[in-house]
Protein backbone atom coordinates (compact mmCIF):
# COMPACT_ATOMS: atom_id res chain seq x y z
CA UNK A 530 0.00 0.00 0.00
CA UNK A 531 0.93 3.54 -0.14
CA UNK A 532 2.39 3.55 3.28
CA UNK A 533 5.06 1.34 1.88
CA UNK A 534 6.40 4.32 0.00
CA UNK A 535 7.54 6.06 3.09
CA UNK A 536 11.13 5.53 2.26
CA UNK A 537 10.72 7.58 -0.86
CA UNK A 538 10.05 10.74 1.04
CA UNK A 539 12.74 12.80 2.54
CA UNK A 540 10.58 15.40 4.20
CA UNK A 541 11.75 15.86 7.80
CA UNK A 542 8.23 16.21 9.14
CA UNK A 543 7.21 13.02 7.54
CA UNK A 544 10.23 11.17 8.78
CA UNK A 545 9.50 12.44 12.21
CA UNK A 546 6.00 11.15 12.00
CA UNK A 547 7.34 7.89 10.77
CA UNK A 548 9.64 7.52 13.65
CA UNK A 549 6.86 8.19 16.06
CA UNK A 550 4.50 5.84 14.38
CA UNK A 551 6.92 3.04 13.68
CA UNK A 552 6.24 0.86 16.64
CA UNK A 553 2.51 0.71 16.18
CA UNK A 554 2.67 0.90 12.52
CA UNK A 555 4.13 -2.55 12.35
CA UNK A 556 1.03 -4.13 13.66
CA UNK A 557 -1.25 -2.46 11.25
CA UNK A 558 0.60 -2.68 8.04
CA UNK A 559 0.19 -6.36 7.44
CA UNK A 560 -0.13 -6.56 3.73
CA UNK A 561 -2.46 -3.78 2.90
CA UNK A 562 -2.85 -4.59 -0.70
CA UNK A 563 -3.47 -8.24 -0.30
CA UNK A 564 -5.85 -7.98 2.48
CA UNK A 565 -8.73 -6.66 0.66
CA UNK A 566 -10.71 -9.05 2.60
CA UNK A 567 -11.99 -9.01 6.00
CA UNK A 568 -14.78 -9.92 7.98
CA UNK A 569 -17.09 -9.61 10.73
CA UNK A 570 -17.65 -11.95 13.50
CA UNK A 571 -18.67 -14.85 11.36
CA UNK A 572 -15.92 -17.01 10.05
CA UNK A 573 -17.14 -19.28 7.33
CA UNK A 574 -15.27 -22.34 6.24
CA UNK A 575 -16.29 -22.89 2.72
CA UNK A 576 -16.47 -26.44 1.47
CA UNK A 577 -15.49 -26.99 -2.10
CA UNK A 578 -18.87 -28.29 -3.16
CA UNK A 579 -20.37 -24.92 -2.43
CA UNK A 580 -18.04 -23.00 -4.63
CA UNK A 581 -20.38 -22.93 -7.55
CA UNK A 582 -22.92 -21.13 -5.47
CA UNK A 583 -23.09 -17.49 -6.38
CA UNK A 584 -24.02 -16.46 -2.92
CA UNK A 585 -21.43 -17.99 -0.70
CA UNK A 586 -22.19 -15.53 2.02
CA UNK A 587 -25.83 -16.30 2.27
CA UNK A 588 -27.05 -16.91 5.74
CA UNK A 589 -27.88 -20.49 4.89
CA UNK A 590 -24.18 -21.20 5.19
CA UNK A 591 -24.11 -21.25 8.89
CA UNK A 592 -20.89 -21.53 10.75
CA UNK A 593 -22.03 -24.72 12.42
CA UNK A 594 -22.95 -26.56 9.29
CA UNK A 595 -19.52 -25.94 7.84
CA UNK A 596 -17.24 -26.15 10.78
CA UNK A 597 -18.05 -29.78 11.32
CA UNK A 598 -16.42 -30.64 8.06
CA UNK A 599 -13.03 -31.49 9.47
CA UNK A 600 -11.09 -31.14 6.22
CA UNK A 601 -11.81 -27.46 6.08
CA UNK A 602 -11.26 -26.43 9.65
CA UNK A 603 -8.48 -24.06 10.41
CA UNK A 604 -7.02 -26.47 12.93
CA UNK A 605 -6.81 -29.22 10.32
CA UNK A 606 -5.26 -26.99 7.69
CA UNK A 607 -2.68 -25.54 10.08
CA UNK A 608 -1.80 -28.91 11.50
CA UNK A 609 -1.25 -30.38 8.09
CA UNK A 610 0.95 -27.49 7.00
CA UNK A 611 2.96 -26.92 10.12
CA UNK A 612 6.63 -27.67 10.53
CA UNK A 613 7.87 -29.87 13.36
CA UNK A 614 8.09 -26.80 15.60
CA UNK A 615 4.50 -25.69 14.91
CA UNK A 616 5.42 -22.97 12.46
CA UNK A 617 3.28 -22.17 9.45
CA UNK A 618 3.73 -19.77 6.57
CA UNK A 619 0.61 -17.70 5.92
CA UNK A 620 -0.42 -15.49 3.08
CA UNK A 621 -3.72 -13.97 2.08
CA UNK A 622 -5.25 -13.96 -1.34
CA UNK A 623 -8.21 -12.32 -3.00
CA UNK A 624 -9.68 -12.63 -6.45
CA UNK A 625 -7.75 -9.69 -7.87
CA UNK A 626 -4.42 -11.20 -6.84
CA UNK A 627 -5.36 -14.70 -7.93
CA UNK A 628 -6.63 -13.71 -11.39
CA UNK A 629 -5.00 -16.27 -13.69
CA UNK A 630 -4.48 -13.75 -16.50
CA UNK A 631 -2.18 -11.55 -14.50
CA UNK A 632 -1.45 -13.35 -11.37
CA UNK A 633 0.57 -12.30 -8.39
CA UNK A 634 -0.15 -15.78 -7.04
CA UNK A 635 1.55 -17.45 -10.02
CA UNK A 636 4.66 -15.35 -9.52
CA UNK A 637 4.63 -16.01 -5.80
CA UNK A 638 4.45 -19.76 -6.27
CA UNK A 639 6.99 -19.64 -9.11
CA UNK A 640 9.46 -17.88 -6.83
CA UNK A 641 9.23 -20.74 -4.32
CA UNK A 642 9.95 -23.18 -7.10
CA UNK A 643 12.90 -21.18 -8.40
CA UNK A 644 15.25 -22.59 -5.81
CA UNK A 645 15.42 -25.90 -4.04
CA UNK A 646 15.81 -24.10 -0.73
CA UNK A 647 12.34 -22.66 -0.95
CA UNK A 648 10.34 -25.23 -2.89
CA UNK A 649 10.10 -27.52 0.12
CA UNK A 650 8.66 -24.62 2.13
CA UNK A 651 5.56 -24.72 -0.05
CA UNK A 652 4.44 -27.69 2.05
CA UNK A 653 4.17 -25.31 5.00
CA UNK A 654 2.40 -22.49 3.21
CA UNK A 655 -1.27 -21.91 3.97
CA UNK A 656 -3.10 -19.60 1.61
CA UNK A 657 -5.90 -17.75 3.36
CA UNK A 658 -8.47 -17.08 0.66
CA UNK A 659 -10.58 -14.00 1.26
CA UNK A 660 -13.27 -14.76 -1.26
CA UNK A 661 -14.83 -17.60 -3.19
CA UNK A 662 -12.80 -17.10 -6.34
CA UNK A 663 -9.49 -16.97 -4.55
CA UNK A 664 -10.39 -20.16 -2.69
CA UNK A 665 -11.24 -22.01 -5.90
CA UNK A 666 -8.00 -20.88 -7.55
CA UNK A 667 -6.02 -21.79 -4.47
CA UNK A 668 -7.47 -25.30 -4.51
CA UNK A 669 -6.34 -25.71 -8.10
CA UNK A 670 -2.76 -24.62 -7.47
CA UNK A 671 -1.96 -25.44 -3.88
CA UNK A 672 -2.68 -28.00 -1.19
CA UNK A 673 -3.20 -25.91 1.94
CA UNK A 674 -6.06 -23.48 1.44
CA UNK A 675 -8.36 -21.94 4.00
CA UNK A 676 -11.41 -19.79 3.27
CA UNK A 677 -11.74 -16.81 5.55
CA UNK A 678 -14.68 -14.92 4.23
CA UNK A 679 -16.74 -12.03 5.44
CA UNK A 680 -20.42 -12.00 5.75
CA UNK A 681 -21.94 -9.34 3.58
CA UNK A 682 -18.64 -7.92 2.37
CA UNK A 683 -17.12 -8.46 -1.05
CA UNK A 684 -13.37 -8.27 -0.86
CA UNK A 685 -12.62 -9.71 -4.22
CA UNK A 686 -11.53 -6.38 -5.65
CA UNK A 687 -8.56 -4.28 -4.72
CA UNK A 688 -9.51 -2.53 -1.48
CA UNK A 689 -8.30 0.83 -0.38
CA UNK A 690 -7.02 2.16 2.86
CA UNK A 691 -9.56 4.03 4.99
CA UNK A 692 -12.72 2.56 3.55
CA UNK A 693 -15.13 0.92 6.01
CA UNK A 694 -14.41 -2.46 4.47
CA UNK A 695 -10.74 -1.87 4.93
CA UNK A 696 -11.26 -1.21 8.63
CA UNK A 697 -13.24 -4.40 9.06
CA UNK A 698 -10.56 -6.29 7.24
CA UNK A 699 -7.77 -4.82 9.27
CA UNK A 700 -9.35 -5.67 12.59
CA UNK A 701 -10.44 -9.08 11.48
CA UNK A 702 -6.95 -9.86 10.29
CA UNK A 703 -5.43 -8.91 13.61
CA UNK A 704 -8.01 -11.06 15.32
CA UNK A 705 -7.38 -13.95 12.94
CA UNK A 706 -3.62 -13.86 13.44
CA UNK A 707 -4.18 -13.69 17.20
CA UNK A 708 -6.27 -16.84 16.99
CA UNK A 709 -3.49 -18.59 15.07
CA UNK A 710 -1.08 -17.66 17.85
CA UNK A 711 -3.54 -18.87 20.46
CA UNK A 712 -3.79 -22.20 18.72
CA UNK A 713 -0.09 -22.54 19.41
CA UNK A 714 1.25 -21.86 15.94
CA UNK A 715 4.10 -19.53 15.13
CA UNK A 716 3.50 -17.84 11.83
CA UNK A 717 5.55 -16.30 9.11
CA UNK A 718 3.15 -13.91 7.42
CA UNK A 719 4.10 -13.02 3.86
CA UNK A 720 2.32 -10.93 1.30
CA UNK A 721 1.97 -12.77 -2.00
CA UNK A 722 3.94 -10.02 -3.73
CA UNK A 723 7.00 -11.10 -1.78
CA UNK A 724 9.26 -13.29 -3.91
CA UNK A 725 10.96 -16.12 -2.02
CA UNK A 726 14.45 -17.03 -3.18
CA UNK A 727 16.13 -18.57 -0.16
CA UNK A 728 15.02 -20.09 3.09
CA UNK A 729 14.45 -17.16 5.45
CA UNK A 730 14.34 -19.15 8.66
CA UNK A 731 18.11 -19.25 9.32
CA UNK A 732 18.05 -15.45 9.36
CA UNK A 733 15.45 -14.92 12.04
CA UNK A 734 16.49 -13.87 15.52
CA UNK A 735 16.16 -16.83 17.86
CA UNK A 736 15.08 -14.66 20.81
CA UNK A 737 12.52 -12.38 19.14
CA UNK A 738 8.76 -12.62 19.60
CA UNK A 739 7.93 -10.38 16.70
CA UNK A 740 10.23 -9.67 13.76
CA UNK A 741 9.34 -7.69 10.73
CA UNK A 742 10.82 -6.73 7.36
CA UNK A 743 11.48 -3.12 6.48
CA UNK A 744 11.00 -0.64 3.68
CA UNK A 745 14.06 1.00 5.10
CA UNK A 746 16.50 -0.73 7.40
CA UNK A 747 18.70 1.53 9.49
CA UNK A 748 21.33 -1.05 10.36
CA UNK A 749 20.16 -1.48 13.95
CA UNK A 750 17.73 -4.36 14.31
CA UNK A 751 16.35 -3.20 17.66
CA UNK A 752 15.86 0.47 16.94
CA UNK A 753 12.17 1.34 16.84
CA UNK A 754 12.88 4.93 15.84
CA UNK A 755 15.01 4.58 12.74
CA UNK A 756 13.63 1.48 11.02
CA UNK A 757 10.61 1.69 8.75
CA UNK A 758 8.88 -1.67 8.98
CA UNK A 759 6.55 -3.22 6.46
CA UNK A 760 3.98 -5.71 7.67
CA UNK A 761 4.07 -7.59 4.38
CA UNK A 762 6.59 -9.95 5.90
CA UNK A 763 6.77 -10.77 9.58
CA UNK A 764 7.58 -13.72 11.77
CA UNK A 765 5.71 -14.03 15.06
CA UNK A 766 6.31 -16.70 17.67
CA UNK A 767 3.36 -17.96 19.64
CA UNK A 768 3.80 -17.13 23.31
CA UNK A 769 2.12 -15.14 26.06
CA UNK A 770 3.79 -11.93 24.96
CA UNK A 771 2.82 -12.11 21.31
CA UNK A 772 -0.73 -13.15 22.18
CA UNK A 773 -1.03 -10.26 24.65
CA UNK A 774 0.29 -7.93 22.02
CA UNK A 775 -2.31 -8.99 19.46
CA UNK A 776 -5.07 -8.88 22.02
CA UNK A 777 -4.10 -5.41 23.00
CA UNK A 778 -4.23 -4.35 19.43
CA UNK A 779 -7.58 -5.81 18.86
CA UNK A 780 -8.93 -4.26 22.03
CA UNK A 781 -7.84 -0.82 20.90
CA UNK A 782 -10.60 -1.14 18.32
CA UNK A 783 -13.09 -0.66 21.15
CA UNK A 784 -11.18 2.17 22.72
CA UNK A 785 -11.14 4.07 19.46
CA UNK A 786 -14.31 3.18 17.59
CA UNK A 787 -14.66 4.47 14.03
CA UNK A 788 -11.09 5.53 13.77
CA UNK A 789 -8.91 4.38 10.95
CA UNK A 790 -5.73 2.66 11.87
CA UNK A 791 -3.49 5.70 11.56
CA UNK A 792 -5.58 7.52 14.14
CA UNK A 793 -5.66 4.54 16.44
CA UNK A 794 -1.95 4.39 16.01
CA UNK A 795 -1.54 7.98 17.02
CA UNK A 796 -3.71 7.42 20.03
CA UNK A 797 -1.99 4.37 21.35
CA UNK A 798 1.53 5.30 20.42
CA UNK A 799 2.45 6.32 23.93
CA UNK A 800 1.01 3.23 25.50
CA UNK A 801 3.59 1.27 27.34
CA UNK A 802 2.19 -2.11 26.44
CA UNK A 803 5.22 -3.28 24.52
CA UNK A 804 7.54 -2.53 27.38
CA UNK A 805 5.09 -3.86 29.94
CA UNK A 806 4.66 -7.23 28.33
CA UNK A 807 8.32 -7.32 27.38
CA UNK A 808 7.62 -8.13 23.76
CA UNK A 809 10.88 -8.64 21.92
CA UNK A 810 10.81 -6.83 18.60
CA UNK A 811 13.35 -7.07 15.83
CA UNK A 812 13.63 -5.41 12.45
CA UNK A 813 14.96 -7.50 9.59
CA UNK A 814 17.87 -6.46 7.40
CA UNK A 815 17.04 -5.60 3.78
CA UNK A 816 20.20 -7.44 2.74
CA UNK A 817 18.19 -10.61 3.34
CA UNK A 818 14.63 -9.26 3.19
CA UNK A 819 14.64 -6.55 0.54
CA UNK A 820 12.12 -4.94 -1.74
CA UNK A 821 11.70 -2.35 -4.45
CA UNK A 822 12.02 0.36 -1.78
CA UNK A 823 15.40 -0.87 -0.67
CA UNK A 824 16.61 -3.80 -2.78
CA UNK A 825 18.91 -6.39 -1.33
CA UNK A 826 22.33 -5.47 -2.63
CA UNK A 827 23.58 -9.04 -2.70
CA UNK A 828 21.96 -11.79 -4.75
CA UNK A 829 24.23 -14.23 -2.96
CA UNK A 830 22.44 -13.45 0.30
CA UNK A 831 18.92 -12.37 -0.55
CA UNK A 832 16.06 -14.46 0.84
CA UNK A 833 13.03 -12.43 -0.16
CA UNK A 834 12.17 -9.39 -2.25
CA UNK A 835 8.91 -7.50 -1.79
CA UNK A 836 7.11 -5.45 -4.45
CA UNK A 837 6.75 -2.52 -2.07
CA UNK A 838 7.02 1.06 -3.31
CA UNK A 839 4.80 0.15 -6.22
CA UNK A 840 1.44 1.48 -7.36
CA UNK A 841 -0.91 -0.63 -9.43
CA UNK A 842 -1.36 -4.33 -9.83
CA UNK A 843 -0.23 -4.41 -13.48
CA UNK A 844 2.96 -2.52 -12.73
CA UNK A 845 3.62 -4.83 -9.86
CA UNK A 846 3.21 -7.93 -12.00
CA UNK A 847 5.33 -6.41 -14.76
CA UNK A 848 8.24 -5.58 -12.48
CA UNK A 849 7.99 -8.78 -10.45
CA UNK A 850 8.34 -10.79 -13.64
CA UNK A 851 11.59 -8.94 -14.35
CA UNK A 852 12.74 -9.59 -10.80
CA UNK A 853 12.09 -13.31 -11.19
CA UNK A 854 13.95 -13.25 -14.49
CA UNK A 855 16.92 -11.57 -12.79
CA UNK A 856 16.89 -14.32 -10.20
CA UNK A 857 16.64 -17.09 -12.76
CA UNK A 858 19.54 -15.55 -14.69
CA UNK A 859 21.53 -15.51 -11.48
CA UNK A 860 20.67 -19.13 -10.75
CA UNK A 861 21.77 -20.02 -14.27
CA UNK A 862 25.31 -18.89 -13.54
CA UNK A 863 27.66 -21.55 -12.21
CA UNK A 864 27.76 -21.21 -8.40
CA UNK A 865 31.50 -20.53 -8.38
CA UNK A 866 31.01 -17.44 -10.56
CA UNK A 867 27.96 -15.97 -8.85
CA UNK A 868 29.78 -13.85 -6.32
CA UNK A 869 32.37 -12.53 -8.77
CA UNK A 870 29.86 -11.13 -11.20
CA UNK A 871 28.27 -8.73 -8.70
CA UNK A 872 24.88 -8.99 -10.37
CA UNK A 873 22.21 -6.52 -9.35
CA UNK A 874 18.46 -6.23 -9.84
CA UNK A 875 16.93 -4.51 -12.82
CA UNK A 876 15.41 -1.27 -11.51
CA UNK A 877 11.59 -1.52 -11.20
CA UNK A 878 10.73 0.91 -13.99
CA UNK A 879 6.96 0.59 -14.19
CA UNK A 880 6.53 0.62 -10.44
CA UNK A 881 8.63 3.71 -9.91
CA UNK A 882 7.15 5.62 -12.82
CA UNK A 883 3.68 4.92 -11.57
CA UNK A 884 4.67 5.85 -8.07
CA UNK A 885 6.09 9.19 -9.12
CA UNK A 886 3.12 9.97 -11.30
CA UNK A 887 0.94 9.15 -8.37
CA UNK A 888 2.86 11.38 -6.02
CA UNK A 889 2.98 14.30 -8.44
CA UNK A 890 -0.77 14.39 -8.44
CA UNK A 891 -0.86 14.70 -4.73
CA UNK A 892 -0.97 18.02 -2.96
CA UNK A 893 -0.51 16.42 0.35
CA UNK A 894 1.79 13.48 0.77
CA UNK A 895 -0.01 12.35 3.84
CA UNK A 896 -3.26 12.10 1.98
CA UNK A 897 -1.51 9.89 -0.50
CA UNK A 898 -0.53 7.46 2.11
CA UNK A 899 -4.04 6.83 3.21
Ligand SMILES: *[C@@H]1O[C@H](CO)[C@@H](O)[C@H](O)[C@H]1NC(C)=O
Nearest residue numbers: 643644645646647860861864
Ligand atom coordinates in the same frame (compact mmCIF):
# COMPACT_ATOMS: atom_id res chain seq x y z
C1 LIG B 1 19.87 -28.04 -4.20
O1 LIG B 1 19.98 -28.84 -3.07
C2 LIG B 1 21.10 -29.68 -3.05
C3 LIG B 1 21.06 -30.52 -1.78
O2 LIG B 1 19.74 -30.84 -1.47
C4 LIG B 1 22.37 -28.86 -3.09
O3 LIG B 1 23.48 -29.71 -3.12
C5 LIG B 1 22.35 -27.98 -4.32
O4 LIG B 1 23.47 -27.13 -4.31
C6 LIG B 1 21.10 -27.16 -4.37
N1 LIG B 1 21.04 -26.43 -5.60
C7 LIG B 1 20.94 -25.11 -5.65
C8 LIG B 1 20.85 -24.52 -7.00
O5 LIG B 1 20.84 -24.41 -4.65
Ligand SMILES: *[C@@H]1O[C@H](CO)[C@@H](O)[C@H](O)[C@H]1NC(C)=O
Nearest residue numbers: 748749750751752753754755
Ligand atom coordinates in the same frame (compact mmCIF):
# COMPACT_ATOMS: atom_id res chain seq x y z
C1 LIG C 1 20.26 0.20 18.55
O1 LIG C 1 19.07 0.79 18.98
C2 LIG C 1 18.82 0.61 20.35
C3 LIG C 1 17.43 1.14 20.62
O2 LIG C 1 17.28 2.45 20.15
C4 LIG C 1 19.90 1.30 21.17
O3 LIG C 1 19.67 1.11 22.53
C5 LIG C 1 21.25 0.72 20.77
O4 LIG C 1 22.28 1.40 21.42
C6 LIG C 1 21.44 0.79 19.27
N1 LIG C 1 22.64 0.07 18.93
C7 LIG C 1 23.62 0.61 18.23
C8 LIG C 1 24.78 -0.26 17.93
O5 LIG C 1 23.57 1.77 17.85
Ligand SMILES: *[C@@H]1O[C@H](CO)[C@@H](O)[C@H](O)[C@H]1NC(C)=O
Nearest residue numbers: 866867868869870871872873
Ligand atom coordinates in the same frame (compact mmCIF):
# COMPACT_ATOMS: atom_id res chain seq x y z
C1 LIG D 1 32.91 -7.49 -8.13
O1 LIG D 1 33.19 -6.76 -6.96
C2 LIG D 1 34.51 -7.01 -6.46
C3 LIG D 1 34.65 -6.29 -5.14
O2 LIG D 1 33.80 -5.19 -5.07
C4 LIG D 1 35.53 -6.55 -7.49
O3 LIG D 1 36.84 -6.80 -7.01
C5 LIG D 1 35.29 -7.31 -8.78
O4 LIG D 1 36.15 -6.82 -9.78
C6 LIG D 1 33.86 -7.15 -9.25
N1 LIG D 1 33.66 -8.01 -10.39
C7 LIG D 1 33.15 -7.58 -11.54
C8 LIG D 1 33.00 -8.60 -12.62
O5 LIG D 1 32.83 -6.42 -11.72
Ligand SMILES: *[C@@H]1O[C@H](CO)[C@@H](O)[C@H](O)[C@H]1NC(C)=O
Nearest residue numbers: 843844845846847878879882
Ligand atom coordinates in the same frame (compact mmCIF):
# COMPACT_ATOMS: atom_id res chain seq x y z
C1 LIG E 1 5.82 -0.98 -18.50
O1 LIG E 1 6.64 0.03 -19.07
C2 LIG E 1 6.93 -0.19 -20.43
C3 LIG E 1 7.96 0.84 -20.85
O2 LIG E 1 7.76 2.06 -20.19
C4 LIG E 1 5.64 -0.09 -21.22
O3 LIG E 1 5.89 -0.29 -22.59
C5 LIG E 1 4.69 -1.15 -20.72
O4 LIG E 1 3.45 -1.04 -21.35
C6 LIG E 1 4.51 -1.05 -19.22
N1 LIG E 1 3.77 -2.21 -18.79
C7 LIG E 1 2.73 -2.14 -17.98
C8 LIG E 1 2.12 -3.43 -17.60
O5 LIG E 1 2.31 -1.08 -17.58
